Amino acid sequence: MDHVHADDRLAVIDVGSNSMRCVVYERLTRSPVALFNEKVLPGLGRTVEKTGRLNPDGVRLALDNLTRFRRLLEAMQVRRVDVLATAAVRDAADGPAFVAEITRRTGFTVDVLSGEEEARLAALGVLSGAPDADGLAGDLGGGSLELVLLEKGQIGSQVTTPLGPLRLLEATEGKAGSAAKLIDQHLGKLDWLAKGKGRSFYPVGGAWRALAKMHLEQINHPLHIIHQYSVDGSVMAEFAGQVARASRGALEKMQGVSKRRLDTLPLAALVMERVLKAVQPSRVTFSAYGLREGHLYDLLPAEEQQMDPLLTGCGDVAARIGRFGHAEILSAWTAPLFAGEDPAARRLRQAACLLSDLGWIEHPDYRAEHAFLRILRMPFAGVDHGERAFLAACVYVRYAGTLEGAVLAPARGLLKENVLARATMLGLALRLAHTLTGGAATLLQRTSLHLGESILTLALPDDAAMLTGEAVQRRLDALAKALNRVGDIRIQPGA
Incomplete structure (x- = not known):
């Protein structure tokens, strides 16, 4: 399944700490077109902070769905499948056993990304969708937050931090005050974040896309497309703070809220608020392009990467x-x-x-x-x-x-x-x-x-x-x- 020609279909499966998504693309190109896109929420990382191991229920759900994906991809005649695993699998003691079981059941080879590689691919995803991006990219997954400085289309300083909402939920029992202190401690160690002041912040990841969707609904924005949705930095910081401190009942009444994210949404919003307070960007410009698109972009020849x-x-x-x-x-x-x-x-x-x-x-x-x-x-x-x-x-x-x-x-x-x-x-x-x-x-x-x-x-x-x-x-x-x-x-x- 790994040999692929220019016009062959290929798939990327992203095994994250909270979600797992399988996307099939028409072919490898500068502007990839998704033919199939399905997400499940196993929550693999829900127990990693306290037990050091993957969530057992999530492991079962992930393996069942990966087996299903294998069958679907065969029927779709997909020639190449790249499986990328991130923070939860990387950090859990039983991560290697989980990876071995994936391969045994499906035949997939799993690439467990380092924090640095995860950050690099997320930044490449932002650049693939906005080639002249300049400022700071932030990719929030369930288990980690990657921050990468972007210098007019070039990747600069980067870091991975254990600030995903699932990690924070376990580490602080969902207490906003404790979570805010922990977030600020990690951000305070990064003196290069000051380089993002007055520039743009590019959020990546499902939880932050959910936040963008909520804001779109709140202001009745005329176009409900998250990619390149741009908001004043101080306005988004205030909105993220409101979501972070809202009660569950209040969140349920808000337009555009995904019920499957109600547990982690306040902490995702809190991370957004604290990052924006620390960085003080002029604009927040959401990117629908992240790890998967960055991986595809990374596969392209250099001359194709330069295409508009x-x-x-x-x-x-x-x-x-x-x-x-x-x-x-x-x-x-x-x-x-x-x-x-x-x-x-x-x-x-x-x-x-x-x-x-x-x-x-x-x-x-x-x-x-x-x-x-x-x-x-x-x-x-x-x-x-x-x-x-x-x-x-x-x-x-x-x-x-x-x-x-x-x-x-x-x-x-x-x-x-x-x-x-x-x-x-x-x-x-x-x-x-x-x-x-x-x-x-x-x-x-x-x-x-x-x-x-x-x-x-x-x-x-x-x-x-x-x-x-x-x-x-x-x-x-x-x-x-x-x-x-x-x-x-x-x-x-x-x-």
Whole structure:
């Protein structure tokens, strides 16, 4: 099962202190797509602090589910399975016996990660989803907390600490005051944490994702996607403190609370609060990418690691769904309308070109709506919530010709008016391009746009004059109006 080719399916099973998750990926790529994703909560680490051994009930549950996963992966024709075990298995006296039993029952080889390796892979996961991450990454598992300094995309100082909520629950019997002192003692030994002040903190791990989900619900954020959800540091510290000190009854009434995490959620929130108090980051930006994604990223050749995850992901979608594969030509064709754009804006324009044919297979009356919602919610990496909304709005306009419609409310809540105006211009340009040529790249290459002071000119060679018509003129006029210009079609003899 270990030999794998570039297009083979592979799986990563993460055996954590609280949860265990099996994820099957379509193939090893810069923007991996999950085909199957299942989590169980054995709570292996619930007894490690007091007894030094794994939770016996958790061991049975984990082994049963690993056996099940083996059978499923065989049926899915998964060629490679990587099993990664973390703090509980690493620290428990019976960890080696548990690993041996996994291999006996399933044939899986288990890689028991050191604390340093766990921290490194978690940091790589953050960087795989946000290549320019700068600040401090924190991965909270059931048994440990890994902290890693990120220096503009590079890994710096790192540490693993026994501050997972299961460990804290055993060590302090759930007493918040005692837990806070223990957390502060460990954090106080790390003088390099001060380097995170005024930068970003990137939380990783299921418990902290649950905290993000609660905050999303509380403020009625327009987009319920945790990856790259960003909050002011002091605001998140205050919210985490409220959750840490809330009664069980109060937590049960909160929106977005997972009942399976009620026992450990207050301590997870307390760790978040104490870390934010110690580090004082300007922003907290949650990452849905962690250990598993970091492991996949680590398997990639160096040149693939350097690829843009957003453009790679959009390119993969276009290759599967699009019809003509002409995004580079579209990008060059629309460029004259956006002279002086910065690299970030150009990157988003390229992504919009890749996604611009996404809705062709839908019913014409619903193409705009379906494409908008799909892009807004698609599991892209390398993109924040505002950028998601921009891309979705562009493609909505490409199909609808307008930014009117109730479905657009999430985008309007995430974008400023000037950004919405840019989305409209790009969407109208894409709409014109597809109408003019039916999406055929060879035709589009023979036409061009010219932005003058008062006129937007669409230039065509004389042997392509038949491409013009009432629909083309209307869409040129709509684009010109958005640019405060008049549209003009110019036939160039001999061109």
